[in-house]
Amino acid sequence: MTTSTSPAIDLSGDYVLDVAHTQLGFVARHAMVTKVRGRFREFEGNAHLDAAHPERSTASVVIEARSIDTGNADRDAHLRSNDFLDMEHHPQITFHSTAVEKIDDKHYKMTGDLTIKGTTCPITVDFVFTGVAVDPFGNVRAGFEGSCTLNRKDWGVAWNAPLEAGGLLVSDKVNLEIEVSAIKQQPTS
Numbered sequence: 001m002t003t004s005t006s007p008a009i010d011l012s013g014d015y016v017l018d019v020a021h022t023q024l025g026f027v028a029r030h031a032m033v034t035k036v037r038g039r040f041r042e043f044e045g046n047a048h049l050d051a052a053h054p055e056r057s058t059a060s061v062v063i064e065a066r067s068i069d070t071g072n073a074d075r076d077a078h079l080r081s082n083d084f085l086d087m088e089h090h091p092q093i094t095f096h097s098t099a100v101e102k103i104d105d106k107h108y109k110m111t112g113d114l115t116i117k118g119t120t121c122p123i124t125v126d127f128v129f130t131g132v133a134v135d136p137f138g139n140v141r142a143g144f145e146g147s148c149t150l151n152r153k154d155w156g157v158a159w160n161a162p163l164e165a166g167g168l169l170v171s172d173k174v175n176l177e178i179e180v181s182a183i184k185q186q187p188t189s
Contacts, residue, residue, distance in 0.1 A: 009132050009133070009134065009140055010051070011049055011051040011132050011142060012049055012050050012051045012052065013048070013049060013140075013184045013185065013187075014046065014047070014048050014184070014185045015046060015047045015048070015049060015142060015182035015183060015184050015185065016044070016045070016046050016182065016183055016185060017043070017044065017045035017046070017047075017061070017180060017181070017182055017183075018141070018181045018182065018183050019042075019043065019044070021181035022043075022045075022178075022179060022180050022181050022182075023039055023177070023178070023179045024039055024040045024043055024061070024063060024176075024178055025037060025038065025039040025040075025176070025177040025178070025179075026038055026039070026174050026175065026176055026177065027174070027175040027177060028152075028170060028171050028173070028174045028175075029170070029171035029173070030169065030170060030171075031163060031167075031169055032163065032167040032168070032171075036070055036075070037070065037071075038068060038069055038070035038071075038076075038079075039068075039069055040063045040064070040065075040067045040068055040069070040093075041067040041069050042063070042064035042066070042067035043061055043062060043063040043064065043067070044061070044062055045059065045060060045061035045062070045182075046059070046060055047059040047060075047182055049142065054100050054101075054102040054108060055099070055100055055101065055102070056100075057097075057100045057110075058097050058100075059095070059096075059097045059110065059112070060094070060095065060096045060097070061094065061095045062092055062093075062094050063092060063093040063094070063095075064091065064092060065080065065085045065087035065090065065091055065092060065093055066080060066087050066091065068080060068085065083159035084157050084159060085116065085117060085157070086117050086118075089118070090116070090117045090118050093114070093115065093116050094113075094114070094115045095112050095113070095114050095115075095123075096112050096113050097110050097111065097112035098111050098112050098113060098122070099111040099112075105129075106128055106129045107126070107127070107128055107129075108126075108127045108128075108129065109124050109125070109126055109127070110124070110125050110127055110146070111123070111124045111125075112125075114150075114155075116155035116156075116157060117155055117156050117157060118156075119154070119155045119156050121150075121154045121155060123148055123150055123176075124148060125146040125147065125148045125176070125178065126146060126147055126148060127144045127145065127146040127178075128144065128145045128146070129142075129143070129144055130143035130144060130145055131143050139183045139184065140183070140184035141181055141182065141183055141184070142180075142181075142182045142184070143179075143180060143181055143182075144178075144179075144180040144182075145178065145179050145180070146176070146177075146178035146179075146180070147175065147176060147177055147178065148175075148176050149173055149174070149175050149176070150173070150174055150176065151172050151173060151174075152172055152173075152174050153172050
């Protein structure tokens, strides 16, 4: 968090996710032969970044489970059902950071509690700091790209179907792919 595209910009401060320029995506193997990609379209999040002491940085995200989008209406309806996200009983997916570790000037590890379908488990996301800049509207923006792999069964998301040739329809492992554009909030006086 100490590297920026402009050394005059102070990265430290409070931020909100720019939903229009942030993507919370995932990839899972389907039928053992291809990958299905999806993302969540409705979410909100905030972060506090401390450039001098990255370990003091924090982040929280709330995702609306109903906003899952894989580009296929039938599949999305199945993912919203009790077989997967059970959005009727668990309408939100949440993440709250518990620790941040600086690896070098561009690489960080953020550990936190991810809650899906009422079950909370820790995850660690590897993040790359992609820069900070002032946009044409005067907003200070910070960018990050993150990824991690999780086992969906850890959250009770265990539905599957056997394939005739062996194997299962949906992989247990899901890769999270995160692209963040966060806008620094101006202090209120």
